[in-house]
Amino acid sequence: MTTVETGTVPPTRRWVSAMRASTVLAVGATVALLLDDAAALDLLITVAAVLALLVAGVVWLVCAPIGCARYRRYGTVLVAPLVVLAGIGAVAAGIPDRVAWWLSESALTEVARGRCAESDAGWLGVIRVSSVADRDGGCLFGIGDSLGGLAYFPAGARPPVHVPTAYQPVYTPFDGNWYRYSVDVHDGH
Numbered sequence: 001m002t003t004v005e006t007g008t009v010p011p012t013r014r015w016v017s018a019m020r021a022s023t024v025l026a027v028g029a030t031v032a033l034l035l036d037d038a039a040a041l042d043l044l045i046t047v048a049a050v051l052a053l054l055v056a057g058v059v060w061l062v063c064a065p066i067g068c069a070r071y072r073r074y075g076t077v078l079v080a081p082l083v084v085l086a087g088i089g090a091v092a093a094g095i096p097d098r099v100a101w102w103l104s105e106s107a108l109t110e111v112a113r114g115r116c117a118e119s120d121a122g123w124l125g126v127i128r129v130s131s132v133a134d135r136d137g138g139c140l141f142g143i144g145d146s147l148g149g150l151a152y153f154p155a156g157a158r159p160p161v162h163v164p165t166a167y168q169p170v171y172t173p174f175d176g177n178w179y180r181y182s183v184d185v186h187d188g189h
Contacts, residue, residue: 011071018063019076025056026080030087038096039126040144056080100126101175108178112139112152136160140169140181148182150174 032049035041060080067073090096104125111119111132116139119132124141129149131142137157143149151171153159159171159179169181 008072009070011067011073015063015066015071018059019067019073019080022056022059022063023080023083025052026060027083029053029056030083034087034090034096037091038100040128040146043145053084105175105178108141108150109152112141113154116152136169138179146182147185148180151179151181153177153179 029049029052032045033053036045036049060077064077067077104127107125108127108129111124116132117134121130121132121142123129127141128144129141130144131140131149133140133142136151136159138151138153138159140151141149148169151159151169155177159169159181161171166185167183169183171179171181174180
């Protein structure tokens with residue numbers, strides 16, 4: 001009569017190292033993407049984080065089935081996907097944008113109310129401002145590398161309603177005297 005061994009095999013050092021590397025890459029890439037979403041850092045950071053996330057995913061796809069079937073390490077296998085899902089959930093809920101706005105609102109408002117015309121691009125709070133312009137009766141802050149950003153209009157002033165044409169900002173309410181704006185570069189033809 002033979003008996004079946006019910007104990008688990010201890011994981012190899014190579015498997016543990018690969019899963020740790022996968023988890024560290026996933027956490028680092030997710031944090032980088034959250035920071036980039038909040039502060040509009042740079043396209044290169046986004047590309048590097050996505051590549052790191054892909055590498056982590058490939059390593060995880062190879063090691064996860066081995067960890068579950070051979071070593072019964074279900075918890076270890078679940079860490080990286082749970083971190084990535086939490087990051088996706090945070091972005092979907094708009095948490096990075098809200099935190100960045102909360103940390104930067106006072107600095108942006110101070111510039112918008114006082115010295116909009118002579119302000120330079122740079123960091124205001126945790127948001128990277130690429131341009132500052134006094135336009136349409138308000139102060140427009142270009143955010144990151146995009147063709148849009150945030151605009152401040154003093155109390156009682158409202159942004160103009162432009163007919164959607166090329167290079168004219170289109171404003172949508174954001175928070176109090178603040179509006180999001182975007183600029184379309186296409187003529188519609």
